[in-house]
Amino acid sequence: MSLLENAGEVVTREELRQKIWPADTFVDFEHSLNTAIKKLRQALGDNAARPKYIETLPRRGYRFRGKVETSGEKAGANVAANVGTSVARPGQLAGKVFTLEAEKGIPCVMAPMDESCRREWERLQSLEDDVGIAVMIAEKRLMLVEGGHRVRVLAAEAKTQWCEVRIMDGEHYGRTALVERKALGRAG
Numbered sequence: 650m651s652l653l654e655n656a657g658e659v660v661t662r663e664e665l666r667q668k669i670w671p672a673d674t675f676v677d678f679e680h681s682l683n684t685a686i687k688k689l690r691q692a693l694g695d696n697a698a699r700p701k702y703i704e705t706l707p708r709r710g711y712r713f714r715g716k717v718e719t720s721g722e723k724a725g726a727n728v729a730a731n732v733g734t735s736v737a738r739p740g741q742l743a744g745k746v747f748t749l750e751a752e753k754g755i756p757c758v759m760a761p762m763d764e765s766c767r768r769e770w771e772r773l774q775s776l777e778d779d780v781g782i783a784v785m786i787a788e789k790r791l792m793l794v795e796g797g798h799r800v801r802v803l804a805a806e807a808k809t810q811w812c813e814v815r816i817m818d819g820e821h822y823g824r825t826a827l828v829e830r831k832a833l834g835r836a837g
Contacts, residue, residue, distance in 0.1 A: 651777045652703065652713040661710035669780050682780075686711065689783035692793060716754055742805040742812060742833075750834035751796030760792040760816075760826035767811065767827050792821050800828065 651668065652660055666678055669685075686703060689695075693715075695702045702715040749758045761767035770791050773781040785791035794800075800814035803825065811827045 651779050652711060653779065654777065656713045656715065659706055659710050659712050663710075665710065665780075669778065685780040685783050688787035689779065692783060692786035742802040742830075744802065745836050746799055746801050746817065747814075747833040748835050748837070749794060749796050749798050749800055749828065749832050751832070755796075757793040757795050758828055758832045760794045760814075760821075760828050762790045762792065762824075762826055764827070766790045789821075792816075792824070792826055794821055794826070794828070795819055796834075800833075802833070805830070 662682060665682060669682075686705075687697075690697060690700075690703055693702045697703075697705060700714060702713060704712045704714050706712060751758050759770070761770050766785065770782065770785060773785070782791065786793060794816060798816060798818040800816055803813045803815055805812040810830050812830055812833065814826060814828050816822060816824050816826060
C-alpha cells in the first residue's frame with residue numbers, strides 16, 4: 650500500500666513498514682520511516698507544519714493530499730513515446746535545445762542521472778517503493794526538473810525512448826540526466 654496509490658486515504662505506519670521492509674529485515678523503523686518521509690517532503694518542497702502533499706496523522710500514519718493522475722498504464726511499464734514530428738528522428742536531436750514539458754498536473758519531469766539510475770528507478774516503481782524513490786531523489790540520482798526548463802540533447806538512440814540531456818536552467822544547472830523523448834517540448 651503506497652501513499653500515491655491511496656491518495657486521500659490514511660496509510661498506516663504499519664502498512665508502510667510491511668510494504669517497505671520484509672518481516673525478516675531489522676531496521677530502526679521509526680527513524681528510517683521518519684527520515685524517508687522528511688526526504689520525500691524535501692523533494693516535493695512540502696512543509697510538515699502546513700502540508701500540501703504529505704499530511705502526518707500522529708501515531709496513525711500519513712495521507713497523500715496531492716492530486717494524482719495516471720495514464721491508465723502501470724507505473725514502470727514501457728510506454729511508447731508520444732513524440733511530435735519536430736523530434737521524430739534521433740539523429741536530428743543531438744545538439745538541439747528543448748523546453749521540458751511535464752505531464753499534465755505534474756510540475757516536474759523525473760530525470761535519472763544515468764542508465765543505472767533509470768533501471769533502479771523503474772525497478773523501485775514496479776515494487777511501488779516510494780521510500781526508495783525518495784532516497785534516490787535526496788541523493789540526486791533521480792532529479793525532479795521543473796517543466797519549462799531548457800535542456801540540450803547530448804545523445805538520443807533510435808532504440809530507446811530516453812535521451813541524454815544537459816540541464817540548462819534551475820537547481821540542476823549543468824548536470825546531465827536522462828529524460829523521456831515525450832518530455833521534450835518545443836525546440837528553441
